Amino acid sequence: MASAFFDRQSTVAPPGYNRFLVPPAALAVHLSIGQAYAFSTFNLPLTKVLGLTHAAADDWKLAEVGWTFSIAIVLLGLSAAVFGRWVERVGPRKSMFTAAICFGGGFIIAALGIHYHQILLLYLGYGVLGGCGLGIGYIAPVSTLIKWFPDRPGMATGMAIMGFGGGALIAAPLSLLLMEHFKTATSNGVLETFVTMGVMYFMFMMIGVIAVRVPATDWRPTGWVAPETPRQMVTRANVAVDVAWRTPQFWLLWGVLCMNVTAGIGVLGQASPMIQEIFAGRVTPAAAAGFVGLLSLFNMAGRFFWAATSDYLGRRTTYMIFFLLGIVLYALVPSLGHLGEIGGFIVAVAVIISMYGGGFATIPAYLRDLFGPMHVGAIHGRLLTAWAVAGVLGPQLVNYIRQFQIDHGVPRTQAYSITLYIMCALLLVGFLCNLALRPVDERHHFKPPGTGKSA
Amino acid sequence: MKTRFALLWLAVGLPLAWGIAKSLQNALKLFQ
Numbered sequence: 001m002a003s004a005f006f007d008r009q010s011t012v013a014p015p016g017y018n019r020f021l022v023p024p025a026a027l028a029v030h031l032s033i034g035q036a037y038a039f040s041t042f043n044l045p046l047t048k049v050l051g052l053t054h055a056a057a058d059d060w061k062l063a064e065v066g067w068t069f070s071i072a073i074v075l076l077g078l079s080a081a082v083f084g085r086w087v088e089r090v091g092p093r094k095s096m097f098t099a100a101i102c103f104g105g106g107f108i109i110a111a112l113g114i115h116y117h118q119i120l121l122l123y124l125g126y127g128v129l130g131g132c133g134l135g136i137g138y139i140a141p142v143s144t145l146i147k148w149f150p151d152r153p154g155m156a157t158g159m160a161i162m163g164f165g166g167g168a169l170i171a172a173p174l175s176l177l178l179m180e181h182f183k184t185a186t187s188n189g190v191l192e193t194f195v196t197m198g199v200m201y202f203m204f205m206m207i208g209v210i211a212v213r214v215p216a217t218d219w220r221p222t223g224w225v226a227p228e229t230p231r232q233m234v235t236r237a238n239v240a241v242d243v244a245w246r247t248p249q250f251w252l253l254w255g256v257l258c259m260n261v262t263a264g265i266g267v268l269g270q271a272s273p274m275i276q277e278i279f280a281g282r283v284t285p286a287a288a289a290g291f292v293g294l295l296s297l298f299n300m301a302g303r304f305f306w307a308a309t310s311d312y313l314g315r316r317t318t319y320m321i322f323f324l325l326g327i328v329l330y331a332l333v334p335s336l337g338h339l340g341e342i343g344g345f346i347v348a349v350a351v352i353i354s355m356y357g358g359g360f361a362t363i364p365a366y367l368r369d370l371f372g373p374m375h376v377g378a379i380h381g382r383l384l385t386a387w388a389v390a391g392v393l394g395p396q397l398v399n400y401i402r403q404f405q406i407d408h409g410v411p412r413t414q415a416y417s418i419t420l421y422i423m424c425a426l427l428l429v430g431f432l433c434n435l436a437l438r439p440v441d442e443r444h445h446f447k448p449p450g451t452g453k454s455a
Numbered sequence: 456m457k458t459r460f461a462l463l464w465l466a467v468g469l470p471l472a473w474g475i476a477k478s479l480q481n482a483l484k485l486f487q
Contacts, residue, residue: 018456024463031467163467169474207466290485293478300475346485 008091013213019148019221021211026141026160028208029096032201033103033137034167036076037296039069039126041175045190046122049114052188060119068110068127070392075131077388080139084381085241087136092144092212099137100205106130107198114191138164138384141208142364143377147215150373151224153365154315158307161361165300171197231369233316233437237445238372244379249370249440252433256319257363258386258393259430263326263423264356266394267349270402270416271295277412278337278345291346298350299357306358307365315366316434322355323431330424334417360387370440397422 004010046065050056087095106129113121141160149156178196182189220226226236244250267274272288283291310318329348336345363383368376401419406412 018460021456021460021463024467027467027471031471163471166471166474169478170470171474173474173477207463211463287485287487290482290487293481294485297475297478297482 006090006094006097008093008214011091011093011212011214012216013219015216017213017215019215022145022148022213023156023159025092025096025208025211025213026145027163027166028211029099029137029141029205030160030163031167031170032205033099033134034164035171035197035201036069036072036130036134037165037168038171038175039072041172042190042193045179045188046114048188049117049190052186058117060117064119065122068122071123071127072131072134073391074388075128076134076138077385077391079132079135080381080384081135082381083132083136084139084378085375087140087381088143088241088375088378091214092140093209095136095140096205096212097209099133099140100202100209101133102129103133103137103205104198104202106133107194107201111191111194111198114194135381135384137205139377139381141212142380143373144212144214146364146368146373146376149221150226151221152308152311153368154310154362155304155308157364158304158361161307161364162300162303162357164360165296165303165357169296169300231314233314233439234369235372235439235445237440237442238374239370239379239440239444240446241375241378241382243444243446244371244375244440245382247440247444249437250379250383252437253363253366253370254383254386255433256430256437257359257383258390259426259433260319260322260326260356260359261387261390262394262397263330263426263430264353264359264394265390266398266419266423268295268299268353268356269395270398271349274416275345278416279340279342280413282340282342294346294350295353298354302354302357303361306355307361310362310365315362315369316437318358318362319366319434320431322359323427323434326352326355326427327424327431330420330427333420334414337413337416370437372446374446 043062043065047055047059047062050059083095106125106127109125109129110122111125113119113123113125142157145156145160146153175193175197178193179189182192182196239247271292272285275291276283276285276288306318306322313321329352333345333348333352336348364376364380367379367383371379398416398419401422402415405415405418
């Protein structure tokens with residue numbers, strides 16, 4: 001009985017089903033797993049589990065705690081790549097339920113790690129199990145939405161992936177609120193917050209599990225007919241996942257995503273110290289925190305805005321804008337800093353971060369255009385390994401070059417200039433990858449057994 | 456169907472609106 005509920009067949013929508021009931025199901029999952037972006041709110045409290053008000057000698061070090069997030073992001077990329085085919089096969093309900101178990105359960109195991117003060121349990125819980133929940137939960141609703149919105153795939157995936165950005169906006173204040181609520185004379189509240197969030201996120205993700213539906217195979221939006229002659233970069237065929245990842249198009253898109261994310265994540269992770277150092281004496285730590293909040297809003301809004309816009313501009317043109325406008329803005333930022341143009345600096349970085357978010361949200365629709373909808377979730381999963389690489393590369397690049405420059409006598413106000421020019425070079429590589437993209441060769445198209453024809 | 460529609464969008468919309476309001480509050484510190 002219960003297993004039938006989770007079967008793909010049980011999720012097929014009846015005729016006349018309102019497709020706008022599906023995006024909230026996707027959002028319920030993405031708003032939950034987006035919590036990962038706000039994990040840093042736990043960093044300091046986790047270094048004071050024993051000392052409560054200060055870090056005791058046996059407390060975890062910040063660098064040790066910092067690994068939890070890195071493990072989670074690497075596992076996000078790996079699990080999306082490994083479980084992508086399984087997600088396509090079993091359908092969104094079973095995979096979203098698995099994601100809920102992993103993500104919620106990850107919090108509970110991590111809480112046990114805090115209780116017994118075993119950092120390996122923290123890594124295993126939030127990092128490994130939670131990371132698998134992130135990867136499966138990230139890709140599961142995306143391919144479902146693409147199937148529901150063949151007329152507006154960018155808008156549909158933008159809506160879901162916007163949730164991942166929005167999840168951090170909810171989780172950051174919520175974590176602080178809960179830790180304050182649970183704080184006692186014997187606990188700094190972080191253990192209780194982990195348990196509460198594990199249960200809460202599991203239940204919230206279950207809304208998505210219950211509500212999600214897939215369209216019937218022959219379903220089309222009312223009044224919509226697939227264009228006779230689709231755009232040049234949009235295929236009407238399908239490419240199987242095992243074939244797709246061997247095509248040049250897959251690796252060019254991998255490069256596009258990796259370069260876009262590396263450039264954005266490097267700036268996002270260093271936004272607070274960057275604005276304080278470039279405008280030394282003019283920006284307080286509180287104002288810098290405000291700047292980070294503003295960037296989070298642009299990160300979230302950019303996901304919907306750019307992905308929805310790509311339905312009209314085309315995916316290739318949208319990424320051309322990301323790379324060309326990105327190069328101009330990254331090159332301008334050091335000059336704006338030297339000139340003391342704080343307003344221009346804020347606008348430039350906000351637009352850059354909106355395009356960083358937009359890059360994430362537009363990529364599933366780009367994959368659908370090139371490889372068709374059949375295995376888009378699984379192909380998306382494999383492409384997300386680019387995120388795992390960029391998640392390590394971007395922050396390291398910014399931190400290492402900044403420190404290198406400071407060690408060699410460059411004033412702190414100018415320590416980011418070289419890094420930002422390197423980001424321009426990375427964006428140029430991304431631009432060239434995007435420029436080189438051509439439709440997938442017909443010989444790679446999927447042919448149903450016995451037909452000899454492309455599907 | 457309409458009730459289900461409203462409930463689902465409220466369930467995801469309210470927490471998101473709360474998160475956006477909190478972030479806007481935070482972002483305003485930049486201009487103070």
